[in-house]
Amino acid sequence: MVTKTIERFNRIDYLVNNAALASQSQFGKKLEELSLEQWQMYMNVNVTSLFLCCKHAIPHLRESKGSIVNIASTRAIQSEPHTEAYSTSKGAAVAFTHSLANSLGPLVRVNAISPGWICPNDEAYKNDLKEIHHSQHVVGRVGKGEDIAQLAYFLCNNDLSGFITGQNFVVDGGMTKKMIYVD
Numbered sequence: 001m002v003t004k005t006i007e008r009f010n011r012i013d014y015l016v017n018n019a020a021l022a023s024q025s026q027f028g029k030k031l032e033e034l035s036l037e038q039w040q041m042y043m044n045v046n047v048t049s050l051f052l053c054c055k056h057a058i059p060h061l062r063e064s065k066g067s068i069v070n071i072a073s074t075r076a077i078q079s080e081p082h083t084e085a086y087s088t089s090k091g092a093a094v095a096f097t098h099s100l101a102n103s104l105g106p107l108v109r110v111n112a113i114s115p116g117w118i119c120p121n122d123e124a125y126k127n128d129l130k131e132i133h134h135s136q137h138v139v140g141r142v143g144k145g146e147d148i149a150q151l152a153y154f155l156c157n158n159d160l161s162g163f164i165t166g167q168n169f170v171v172d173g174g175m176t177k178k179m180i181y182v183d
Contacts, residue, residue, distance in 0.1 A: 002056040012060040014156035017053050017093075018071045021045035022086055031084050039085050046089035050096055061108045067156045068104075070097045071148070072114040074172050090114070094168045101166030109165040111155045116172025118143040138174025147171055 005012055021042055029038075050070055061068065073090040075083060094112050101110040117133075119126055119142045134141045151171055155161050170176055 001053070002060065006060060011064050012057050012066060013064045014067045014069070015053060015057045015061065016069045016071070016152050016156070017050045019045060019049045020071065020073075021089075022073075029082055031082070034085060042085040042089045043092075046086070047092045047096070050093060054100065058104065058108065062104075065107050065158065066109075067158065067161075068097075068100070068108065068110040069152045069155050070094075070110070070112045071152075072097070072112045072168060074114050074116045074170060074176055076114055076168070077170070078176055097168060098166040105165055109155075109158070109162070111161075111164060111166070112168040113148055113151055113155070114168055114170045114172070115148050116143060116170070116175050118145060118148060121145060136175060136178070136180060137172070138178050141173065143171065143173055 002012065054068060057068075060066070070093050072093040073086070075087040076090040076094045079087045094114070097110050097112040104110060117137070119129065129142060137143075148171055151169060155164065155169075
């Protein structure tokens with residue numbers, strides 16, 4: 001990927017690590033039922049992929065004084081039962097971010113975005129959303145991909161965010177700040 005990008009564009013200005021595994025079929029499995037292979041699959045996709053992409057892009061990002069944005073998750077800071085593999089992998093992404101920011105500064109900035117509930121661009125999914133799903137959020141709606149993309153653009157742009165590095169930005173419509181009690 002990095003080689004092809006350099007061949008085509010002669011430079012890399014930013015890297016957004018957005019690959020992730022969040023298998024709903026794994027959620028709900030008790031830890032003692034989760035196989036080592038399933039655990040490692042989460043770590044490989046959600047953590048090792050960040051390492052590999054960064055490892056190979058960093059020399060080019062140093063040249064361009066670029067930026068890295070790692071997509072984590074609100075699961076790094078809050079959880080539901082039986083999401084240990086996913087939550088652990090996203091917590092690792094946040095730790096990787098602040099550690100790498102210290103290692104690469106001042107030439108390369110590294111930040112993370114932790115999205116909350118983001119609705120995919122899927123009409124069937126959108127049609128299944130109910131008012132209660134939207135009302136759980138302080139802003140009154142479930143997130144959109146554009147909400148995350150706009151922050152990633154801001155964080156990649158040195159002119160706009162040149163003094164920001166090592167941070168994890170929670171983008172969840174205020175959901176992690178709202179106490180929700182079931183009536």
